[in-house]
Each structure stands twice: as C-alpha cells, then as structure tokens.
Amino acid sequence: xxxxxxxxxxxxxxxxxxxxxxxxxxxxxxxxxxxxxxxxxxxxxxxxxxxxxxxxxxxxxxxxxxxxxxxxxxxxxxxxxxxxxxxxxxxxxxxxxxxxxxxxxxxxxxxxxxxxxxxxxxxxxxxxxxxxxxxxxxxxxxxxxxxxxxxxxxxxxxxxxxxxxxxxxxxxxxxxxxxxxxxxxxxxxxxxxxxxxxxxxxxxxxxxxxxxxxxxxxxxxxxxxxxxxxxxxxxxxxxxxxxxxxxxxxxxxxxxxxxxxxxxxxxxxxxxxxxxxxxxxxxxxxxxxxxxxxxxxxxxxxxxxxxxxxxxxxxxxxxxxxxxxxxxxxxxxxxxxxxxxxxxxxxxxxxxxxxxxxxxxxxxxxxxxxxxxxxxxxxxxxxxxxxxxxxxxxxxxxxxxxx
Numbered sequence: 001x002x003x004x005x006x007x008x009x010x011x012x013x014x015x016x017x018x019x020x021x022x023x024x025x026x027x028x029x030x031x032x033x034x035x036x037x038x039x040x041x042x043x044x045x046x047x048x049x050x051x052x053x054x055x056x057x058x059x060x061x062x063x064x065x066x067x068x069x070x071x072x073x074x075x076x077x078x079x080x081x082x083x084x085x086x087x088x089x090x091x092x093x094x095x096x097x098x099x100x101x102x103x104x105x106x107x108x109x110x111x112x113x114x115x116x117x118x119x120x121x122x123x124x125x126x127x128x129x130x131x132x133x134x135x136x137x138x139x140x141x142x143x144x145x146x147x148x149x150x151x152x153x154x155x156x157x158x159x160x161x162x163x164x165x166x167x168x169x170x171x172x173x174x175x176x177x178x179x180x181x182x183x184x185x186x187x188x189x190x191x192x193x194x195x196x197x198x199x200x201x202x203x204x205x206x207x208x209x210x211x212x213x214x215x216x217x218x219x220x221x222x223x224x225x226x227x228x229x230x231x232x233x234x235x236x237x238x239x240x241x242x243x244x245x246x247x248x249x250x251x252x253x254x255x256x257x258x259x260x261x262x263x264x265x266x267x268x269x270x271x272x273x274x275x276x277x278x279x280x281x282x283x284x285x286x287x288x289x290x291x292x293x294x295x296x297x298x299x300x301x302x303x304x305x306x307x308x309x310x311x312x313x314x315x316x317x318x319x320x321x322x323x324x325x326x327x328x329x330x331x332x333x334x335x336x337x338x339x340x341x342x343x344x345x346x347x348x349x350x351x352x353x354x355x356x357x358x359x360x361x362x363x364x365x366x367x368x369x370x371x372x373x374x375x376x377x378x379x380x381x382x383x384x385x386x387x388x389x390x391x392x393x394x395x396x397x398x399x400x401x402x403x
Contacts, residue, residue, distance in 0.1 A: 020055050027170060027181050032058035034177040037111045039103040040066045041095050042169070043075055044087065044120035045134055049166035049173075064106045064113070067099075080289065087121045089146055092135035093220040095119060096146075097288020100139035104284060114176045115139040115287070118169055122151065123158035134165045137221075138176040141284045142201030144221040147172055152190035168193070198223050200283060204276035207266055207294055214295040214306055216261070217283055232260040232311040232350070233293065233303070235318075237274075241285040248352055249290070251385040252313045255350065260313060261291040267298040269327060299327075300347075301338045309346035316354040316362045319377065323369060339373045352380045 020028075031053070040050060040063065050066050053059050069075040076082045079098060083091045100115025107113055120134030132151040137144060147168055151161055167183045174181055187193060203215040203223055216224040234249055245262075253260045264282050266274045274282075279294050286292040297303040300312055300322055314322070321327055328334035342348075353363030364379025 020052060023183060024052055024167075024170070025056055027174060027179075027183055028052050028056040029058065030179055030181055031170070031173060031177060032056060032062050034062070034179065035111055036062070036114050036177050037064050037103060037107045038062060038114045038116050038173065039064050039099040039106070041069065041078065041099045041115075041117040042066070043069050043095070043118065045122050045162050045165040046118035046120065046136075046169050047166075048162050049118075049169040052166065052170060064103055087119050087133060087135065089135050089137075089148055090220045092117055092119050092137040093139070093144060093146060093222075094288050096137035096139040096144065097219065097221060100287045101285070101289065112140070114173070116169070116173055116176070118165065120165055122161040122165065123156070132161060134168070136165075136169055136172050138172050139221065139287055140176060141280050142199070144198040144200070145172065145175065146196055146198075148192075148194045150192040152188045155188060155190070164191075201276065201280050204266075204279045204283075204294065207279070207296060208273075208276045210296065212296075214293055214297070216291060216293040217286070218291050219286070219289055221287070228293075229307055230261045230263075230291075230293065230310055231258045232256055232313060233263040233307065234260055234313040235263040235265065235303070237268075237271075238262065238264060238282050238285060241282075248313065248380075248385055251380060252311075252350055252352075255380065255384070256311060259291075260311075261293060262286060263293045263295060263303070265295050265298050265303075267296050269298045269321075299338075300349075301342055304342045304345040304347040307347075311348055311350050313350045313352065315352050316364065316367070317356070319349060319351045319364065319367055322349070323367065336370070336372075339370075339376060343373070343376055348375070349377045350380060351377055352385055353382050 042050060047068060053063055067078060069078045075086065079094055083094065085091065095117035096115045099117050100113065103113035103115055116138050118134060118136045121128065121130070122132050122134065132153050134149050136147040149165065149168060156164065164185060167185050171182045198221050200217060200223065203212065203225065206212045207215060212225050214225065216228055218224065232252060234245065234252065236245065238245065249260050264279065266279055283292055283294060295303065295306060297306050303312065325332045325335045328338060351364035351367065353361055355361045363382050364377065367377060369377050
C-alpha cells in the first residue's frame with residue numbers, strides 16, 4: 001500500500017502532537033456524516049479510536065457520550081454489576097447493550113443509535129501471563145455484532161496494540177453504519193480475529209412468518225429459539241418499559257427465589273398483531289440488562305404449552321381476563337378446561353395488585369377464583385409491591401419509560 005503522509009493535530013502547548021493518518025481521517029469524516037449517534041465505552045484499550053473521533057471536526061454529530069471505566073468500581077457501576085470476568089465476549093456484549101440503552105435514552109427519538117464497547121487487556125508496564133486480547137461489540141435495534149481479537153503477543157508494543165484495537169473499533173462502527181470503507185489492520189498469521197452477528201431483526205421476521213413460535217434474547221444479546229424453559233415470565237406490551245415493570249420483576253424474583261424474564265407476545269387477544277419492526281424496538285429496551293422473549297402466544301394456555309413449569313407474573317386486570325368466560329367464547333366449561341390444562345403443564349400465576357381506571361387499587365386477594373383452581377393463583381402482598389404507573393398515561397403525556 002502506498003505511504004500516506006500523516007495529518008498532525010497539535011495541542012495548544014505544541015509539545016505532544018496527535019497524529020492521524022489520512023485514511024483514518026477520511027473514515028472518521030464519513031462516520032461523522034452518517035446519521036447514527038453513538039455511546040462509546042472503552043476499557044483497557046480503544047482510547048485512540050475515541051481520539052480519532054474527536055480529532056476530526058463534526059464529532060458532535062456522532063458522539064453522544066464516551067466513557068472510559070478503567071477502575072473496577074467504574075466498570076461495575078456502568079454495567080450494573082461485577083462481571084464474572086472483565087475481558088470476555090459476554091462482557092463486551094453486556095457493555096455494548098448498556099451503551100445502546102444509554103444512547104436510546106439520550107437520542108433515540110431523533111436519530112438511529114449504536115452502542116459501541118470494547119474491553120481489552122494489552123501490553124502494560126508489567127509482564128502478563130495470559131493472552132493479549134480485545135473484545136468489541138456494536139449493538140443496534142436489529143442486530144448485535146461482536147469482534148474478538150487475540151493478538152500476536154510480543155509482536156507489537158503498547159502503542160501498536162492500541163492502534164490495532166482502535167482500528168478494529170472504527171471498522172466495527174463503520175460496519176454498524178453500513179459504510180463500505182474499512183481501515184487496513186495488517187494482521188499477522190498469529191493474530192486471530194473472529195466476527196459473529198446476532199440478528200434480532202431476522203428472528204422477529206421469522207416469528208412474524210410463523211417459522212418460530214418464540215425466540216429469546218439474553219441480557220448479553222444471544223438469541224435462543226429452542227430448548228428453553230424460563231422459570232418465570234412477566235408478560236406485557238412494554239410500550240414503554242417503566243419502573244413499575246422493573247420493580248415487579250425484582251419483587252417477583254425475590255418471592256419466587258429464582259430469576260424472572262420478560263415476555264412480549266406478537267399476537268394479542270384484544271389488539272392487532274405487533275409488527276416485526278415494533279417487536280425489535282420493544283426488545284431494544286432490555287439490551288444489556290434483562291432477558292426477554294417474543295412469542296406468538298396470545299393466551300396463557302398457549303404460553304403454558306410453550307413454556308411448561310413456568311410461573312406467569314401478571315397484574316390484577318390480566319388475572320380477571322384469564323378468569324373471565326368472555327375470553328373463552330363465553331363458555332365456563334372452556335375456561336375451566338383451559339385452566340385445568342395450564343395446571344397440567346405445571347404452570348401457575350403470581351398476581352400483582354393494580355389500580356383500575358377509577359383509581360381503586362385491587363390485589364390478588366380480591367380475585368374471584370373458582371375453588372378448584374385456587375392453587376393456580378398466588379397474590380403478591382400489597383406491602384411488597386404497589387406501583388401506580390400506567391404505560392398508557394406515560395405515552396399520553398409524552399414521558400419516557402425506564403432508563
């Protein structure tokens with residue numbers, strides 16, 4: 001490749017110039033001209049990529065926020081917990097998911113957003129026993145792309161390893177923006193780069209076509225579409241996800257003694273089907289934080305057939321619908337048959353209190369449950385959970401949901 005003269009950006013004191021190659025400058029300018037907005041998180045390496053983005057005019061059109069959580073305390077706080085290991089594919093995916101939800105909060109209403117993350121261990125001022133490696137991920141509504149690079153240990157100094165990781169970060173960002181330009185990385189035969197993609201949009205389309213009965217997206221972005229049996233599900237439209245949902249999830253998990261996942265049904269008894277693009281946007285709210293399932297199961301009988309031995313966490317109003325014969329062609333016999341089958345599948349309901357449209361709060365103790373099905377319905381004590389938040393009211397007043 002022909003040699004290109006560098007462009008030098010000198011700081012005010014003119015002592016430590018910042019050098020950027022022409023090809024890097026051109027790519028960054030193209031990135032700044034794209035519509036996407038990003039939140040960038042870099043730990044262990046990747047600050048050169050941040051300098052590149054800031055070193056070309058127009059960075060405010062791209063960068064919403066950049067974080068460099070170098071200490072464990074800062075890393076854990078951003079992630080919301082301490083990871084099992086700090087430099088792994090899973091941790092990079094979780095970081096990208098958190099960056100993505102942060103970007104959505106800051107600017108999702110006006111621009112497409114990307115969560116971009118890197119976690120790495122490269123040359124330091126002391127010898128390292130393990131491999132020098134980096135994991136990079138980009139998270140968007142319809143896909144998650146992850147890059148793993150195991151570096152040829154001892155071949156480069158710290159500046160060389162930082163430069164390579166940063167080039168891969170910029171290439172990953174360009175890929176997320178569907179840009180054709182890529183920087184050369186000059187990998188050796190002993191460097192190992194892997195790239196894999198998780199297609200949420202494709203899964204949502206398959207669900208819409210009936211090719212999948214369900215698919216799940218884990219907190220770290222892996223897609224699961226078979227051999228899955230969540231212990232508990234909290235179902236809803238989550239338009240938007242709000243603090244009431246999150247508090248109910250935590251209270252339910254504490255009462256049950258095991259994790260609870262979210263579930264969105266693309267089919268609904270009372271409403272039109274949810275389009276794949278909307279499913280993808282709803283799922284985006286959970287990125288990097290909680291597992292969520294999308295199903296084609298509008299009724300709890302169908303959910304029980306998909307997920308036997310599962311506890312369904314529901315509100316009082318939903319519990320009333322489950323018990324009302326109107327949803328079973330006005331047949332008490334059909335309702336009883338459905339409830340019996342739900343029990344046969346080992347499923348049950350945990351019922352949270354809910355304030356109705358008249359402002360009256362009703363809890364699970366007030367449900368009119370036939371004696372023969374009383375064991376299927378367990379109330380959540382009012383002193384354990386009460387959150388009078390309505391998604392409908394949030395939408396009507398233009399308020400956003402959970403951060």
